[in-house]
Amino acid sequence: MEQLLSILNNQKIEHEILKHSEKIHSAQEGADYFGIELGQTAPTLILKTDRGYYSLILSGDYGRVDFEALKGLLEFEEVKLAKPQEVEQVTGCKIGDVSLVNPDIPTIMDRGLLRFPYIYGGTGVPQTTLKINPQDVEKLNDVVGYLR
Structure with a gap:
């Protein structure tokens, strides 16, 4: 979490x-725990593609990920969820704890998050959650594409 902090x-x-x-x-557990809308939760998934690893930051109310749509978005030949050991290798943390801020990983972001003043997501450390403005998440990551 030192790198995140x-x-x-540094960026204030x-x-x-x-x-x-x-x-x-x-x-849903996060929304219930923090008393927020489901859409304010922002899980970060790691994708394995034919062009390397990408992070995918979704709104909790997005629904199922359409991998065919993702292929078309960035013209991937292949895209799937990274395996748990790959997630750890790429991010240094376990699935479910992946930070919202990964400046070294190309990121795809769900525009649905931008409708909220704050979103809640991972810090890289279990049992901690980052509350942050979604525009700041967008600014701190290398966003290469958007869903919605």
């Missing part, structure tokens, strides 16, 4: 790190 503080980004005693396993 360093980026946030308003944020809050929320600690919780239980692991949050789904967008």
Whole structure:
């Protein structure tokens, strides 16, 4: 989390790190736990493509990921979810804890997140959640494409 905090503080980004005693396993659990809309939860998925790894930041209310649409979006030959060990290798953390901020990984972002003043997502550390403005998430990542 030091790298995340360093980026946030160097860029003077308003944020809050929320600690919780239980692991949050789904967008719905996160929405219930924090008393927020499902759409404000922002899970970060890691995709394996024929052109390397990408992060995909979704709104919790997005629904199922359409891999065929993703192929068309960035003209991938192949795209699928990265395996747990690949996620750890690429991000340094486990599935479910992946940070919202990964400046070294090309990112696809769900525009649906931009309708909220704050979104809630991973920090890279279990049992902590980052509360941040979605425009700041967009600014801190290497966004190469958008869904919605």
